[in-house]
Amino acid sequence: MKNIKPVFVTQPSLPPLEEYIPYLEKIWESKVLTNGGQFHKELEAELSKYLGVEYVSLFTNGTIALITALQALDITGEVITTPYSFVATSNALLWNNFTPVFVDVDSETFNLDPAKIEAAITSNTVAIMPVHCYGNPCDVERIQKIGEKYNLRVIYDAAHAFGVKYKDQSLLKYGDLSVLSFHATKVFNTFEGGAIVSSNYETKKKIDNLKNFGFINEVSVIAAGINGKMSELNSAFGLLQLKYIQEELEKRRLVDKLYRNFLSDIKGISIPSLNINATANYSYFPILVEDEYPISRDELYEKLKSNEYYARRYFYPLISNFPMYTNLKSADQLNLPIANSVADKVLCLPIYSNLGHDHIYELSELIRAA
Numbered sequence: 001m002k003n004i005k006p007v008f009v010t011q012p013s014l015p016p017l018e019e020y021i022p023y024l025e026k027i028w029e030s031k032v033l034t035n036g037g038q039f040h041k042e043l044e045a046e047l048s049k050y051l052g053v054e055y056v057s058l059f060t061n062g063t064i065a066l067i068t069a070l071q072a073l074d075i076t077g078e079v080i081t082t083p084y085s086f087v088a089t090s091n092a093l094l095w096n097n098f099t100p101v102f103v104d105v106d107s108e109t110f111n112l113d114p115a116k117i118e119a120a121i122t123s124n125t126v127a128i129m130p131v132h133c134y135g136n137p138c139d140v141e142r143i144q145k146i147g148e149k150y151n152l153r154v155i156y157d158a159a160h161a162f163g164v165k166y167k168d169q170s171l172l173k174y175g176d177l178s179v180l181s182f183h184a185t186k187v188f189n190t191f192e193g194g195a196i197v198s199s200n201y202e203t204k205k206k207i208d209n210l211k212n213f214g215f216i217n218e219v220s221v222i223a224a225g226i227n228g229k230m231s232e233l234n235s236a237f238g239l240l241q242l243k244y245i246q247e248e249l250e251k252r253r254l255v256d257k258l259y260r261n262f263l264s265d266i267k268g269i270s271i272p273s274l275n276i277n278a279t280a281n282y283s284y285f286p287i288l289v290e291d292e293y294p295i296s297r298d299e300l301y302e303k304l305k306s307n308e309y310y311a312r313r314y315f316y317p318l319i320s321n322f323p324m325y326t327n328l329k330s331a332d333q334l335n336l337p338i339a340n341s342v343a344d345k346v347l348c349l350p351i352y353s354n355l356g357h358d359h360i361y362e363l364s365e366l367i368r369a370a
């Protein structure tokens with residue numbers, strides 16, 4: 001492990017370059033670069049197997065996958081969602097002309113609070129779009145019950161939740177659809193990429209048509225589809241990445257464990273616990289800088305930065321506080337006290353498989369010595 005600085009919040013894992021070359025040679029030979037080629041087919045099959053889900057539709061990135069997943073529902077109206085996420089979550093709703101309705105999060109999981117979801121349902125509500133924030137499972141059982149009770153569709157933004165199992169099953173099995181991101185900053189990356197996980201063949205077909213301009217065959221277009229196809233370069237890279245995913249997760253687990261050991265007794269720093277019913281993927285390492293800590297969250301952020309540790313304030317500002325969302329009634333800070341409070345305290349520390357243990361120690365000592 002190399003102790004090189006600066007240290008960013010994440011660093012993509014890359015397989016040995018020479019192992020990618022044979023894939024490139026095949027692409028050069030076949031001249032099939034995109035449009036559902038052999039590597040695309042193989043990656044969809046391998047991912048369904050690895051993740052333990054029925055169907056995977058690959059996409060060019062997670063945002064286009066989210067937009068397409070919402071489009072596949074053929075509904076309009078209000079969608080209940082979380083303000084505590086990356087802005088792509090709500091932007092995908094606006095791209096489909098849905099009205100986002102922000103609901104507050106739970107103080108332990110930072111995910112949508114089911115009781116508050118139920119209170120926010122109106123006759124215009126058509127769906128719920130929760131996020132498994134940091135890969136931590138939402139309260140999927142209660143959300144499922146709410147969805148059934150009010151006849152709402154449930155689409156999970158599972159951008160952070162690659163490979164997470166809940167009660168021994170893939171977390172991605174919950175809801176009507178789950179959407180993954182394979183961006184460079186994610187646990188499993190294909191440079192850029194994403195996927196929609198669905199549970200029946202008809203839905204997968206519909207999604208696959210939508211990501212291919214809406215074509216159902218060579219001569220017929222049935223929807224205003226988009227170009228969301230993953231290329232053969234990215235698909236081949238994904239196949240190679242999958243070979244290393246267990247190693248990746250194991251190294252991340254160790255980083256998480258070391259942080260917990262070093263930071264757990266620091267007054268004013270709290271570390272959210274992992275869900276005991278789930279297997280984590282250690283995609284992020286959030287801490288909360290509480291009032292008892294000697295300096296503010298932003299002062300700590302700057303202090304780490306001046307020591308070349310680039311922690312990030314994911315997710316500050318809240319989506320609901322971005323100027324383009326503040327006009328929504330549900331964006332009112334009084335409606336979202338917990339999300340606002342967590343966004344003001346959170347700091348995501350660097351976590352990635354090759355993060356040097358000396359760095360973890362030094363960074364922890366900087367936090368201790370505030």
Ligand code: T4K
Nearest residue numbers: 008010011012061062063085086088159181182183184185
């Ligand atoms: N839903 C949720 C809940 C999401 O979190 C995201 C994406 C999406 C949907 C949408 O999925 P995609 O359309 O992106 O597939 C990053 C990512 O760009 C974004 O994918 C991610 N969430 C978000 C949480 O974080 P930034 O602006 O913070 O990234 P950036 O470029 O500052 O990268 C962070 C650090 O990572 C850099 O300081 C250095 C390192 N890095 C980054 C890149 C891109 C590298 O070492 N190599 C790289 O290639 O948004």
